[in-house]
Amino acid sequence: MVAISGEDIPVVHDDHDEKPRFFERWFYSTNHKDIGTLYLIFGIISGLVGGFLSFMMRLELMAPGIDIFTNEHTYLVFVSMHGLIMIFFMVMPALIGGFGNWFIPIMIGAPDMAFPRMNNLSFWLLPVAFICLMISFFVPGAAEGNGFGGSWVMYPPLSTTGSPGPAFDFIIIGLLAAGFSSIFGAINFITTILNMRAPGMTMHKMPLFAWSVLVTAFLLLLALPVLAAALFMLLTDRIEGGTAFFDPARGGDPQMFQHLFWFFGHPEVYIMILPAFGIVSHIISTFSKKPIFGYLGMAYAMVAIGVVGFVVWAHHMYTIGMDVNVKAYFVLATLVIAVPTGVKVFSWLATMWGGSIRFTVPMIWALGFIFLFVVGGVTGVMLANAGVDTYLHDTYYVVAHFHYVLSMGAVFGIFAAWYYWHGKMFGYHYSGFLSRLHFWLFFIGVNMIFFPQHFLGLNGMPRRYVDYPVEFEFWNQVSSWGAFVTLASVVVFFLVMAEAFLMRKKRKVGNNYWGEGATTLEWTISSPPPYHQFSVLPRIDGGDEDHAH
Amino acid sequence: MRALNAMLSTAGTGFLTLMSAGAAFAQDRQVGPTQDGWYLQEAATPVMEELTRVHDIVQVIITLIVIFVVGLMAYIMIRFRESKNPVPSKTSHNTLIEVIWTVVPVIILVIIAIPSMNLLYMQDRLPQTQMTVKVVGNTWNWLYSYPDYENVEEYVSNPLDETQSKQVGQPYLLATDAPLIVPINTKVKVLVTSVNNMHAWAVPSFGVKMDAVPGIINETWFEVFEEGTYYGQCSEICGINHYYMPIEVKAVSQAEFARFIAGGGEVEDKFAKLEGGAAVSAAND
16 A cells, blocks of 8 residues: 555665574564564464363363363363463464564564563563463462452452452463553554654555554553553452452442453453454455555544444443443444444455455455454444343353454454465465465364354353253354364464475565565565664655555 | 244244153243254243344344355455456545445444334333342352242242252253242342342343342343243353352242242242152252
């Protein structure tokens, strides 16, 4: 979408740059690309842990009866940790920390992030946080066993008097660390994007991925302090004779926690999906060999989603006993989100319209993203209706809905980005056959897991149940078979990485291995990029905005 | 959708037959999840009927949207693939189409919002109710009482374990030892609260789900059409036995309900007719 005339861009050969030695390079790192790589490795590891937890849950739910878990509390611990790990330690680090760090500076023509050392701090807070969460598995939680089993929403009193052990304290500390990591990251991205764009790159010429990360960073900056406050309140409430923010016996209000939590929690879901929107836009445009359709509409749709995302939080709480007029407001406000979301989906389709479409690996992931996001999005319209949600709230319908947009939406965005930028990041290509196999197994697997969960929810099966009446057996079984297919796809993903690494000498790629459709700045520099790029800033063509996109 | 409903209620009958076949003295129809079902549970109240209607409207609309988008995507993928269309167009603007795809969704949303609002206000605005029941969530059982009738004491509704459920011919993880008893064709106000963790009192076939929050009394209502046993499950995570605190509501004729109240809330012991019933019953108290 940004017109770059090749002649204007000074080709800088930074190959003489000296990389620090191993320990300095990876532990003291202030280089945005190295930090991006660290984030991606971290995301993969967390994804494996979180995926293992969910696989065990599916094994347990394969048949009625309690078969795998000897302690029902442990099942709830798995449920809770799966949610926390996948959100805070897999999706966010991969999309924002990983691809954001790697490509935001390059795409806007900057040499690095605005605060490289804070960037280092942002990353290293995460392993610390993750260790805290891991410790919580093995220390007493509730009376019934180790670990915290109050779900990722952490509602009191279950998370205060209901979970007296130190397990939840470790989670609070861990999430506070992860939250500060995200806040520092957000400050860094906002500063970088607002101040360090290459000469000539106005806001309206900025790549959509940069727009998406900018909006995400603002959401993080506004939402995470609220989570931090709520977590601190939980922490002091948990102290014997401490505060009573959420303790009704001493004048507190347990519902207030839910408001605070979801004031963070709803923007959080857009934090997870917006960067994927940005990435998918680039991929669709590249492989249709067309500029993105309705660039301004796309950028401001994301801004609109971000703004409206802050005023719809109570649609997660329709059954807590709110006033009916308040509910009516939240229904209408929530429905409004469908409009900018529709603009995005139709603009992607319009970008493809008239294009010359190549079905490369990243493209099929992006197309998969659009399909799954639409399916997940329309069930969101169903759930937005408070009346119908009375039935569906806290059933598997909700589980199906948010996994369609997150487990499949955001994760398809991550894999699309991975296969799009793989050559750029590592300098070599992967096997087309294996990566396509990965796509099809994953696509079939996740659909098999989550589509039947709509039926379970409609039939009334509640969430977070270790055992269920026999009426729910069949669709649970189908869902669990899907987990096996998905497991196979994860194995194939590791094969893709291993095979690509072994073949790295033979599959070297050039600067712009996707050809004419790839127009953003990362395609003007080598693959992998020099250790420090743009020591002479690139200049973006003048010309009016119409020309630019 | 009507055809769909008919088909699914047949599935529901299957469930009933199955249940009564194994029942020692299956007294009445039981309404809960259907075997391998993929649709809403049978509607037992006016609210649930309306909820089903709104669900069906939205379901039809969103299905059409998915079909439209997927169809369009498939068409584009075939029509504009590289081999078919080697030279891409450069179009990146069309104000008219952008206006259309903003305005049309707005219209669709308005179409959804109108019945949705009707349902919401019908569900939430309590009509002139004729009696009140109080539901208290406890870890991990339900306490039921009838504030209108002082002679009926609050009682505990515990889940039946697998063996007990089989004995009485009721589904495990849905059956309890003491159901909430309500009269049919009566508008019943439900007060819901909790004494410790949060719970949610949910009976899907009533279209009722209300969080039980300590320190707060929530209210909702229902009116059951037909006699029968209706099942629900706790729907807010409340700790280790979250899956094991089912809800059973028995709707009886108004005459029978009057007898129940007059008898001080004494209900027929489900185990009385079974051998060693008293022992099981006592162990369950």
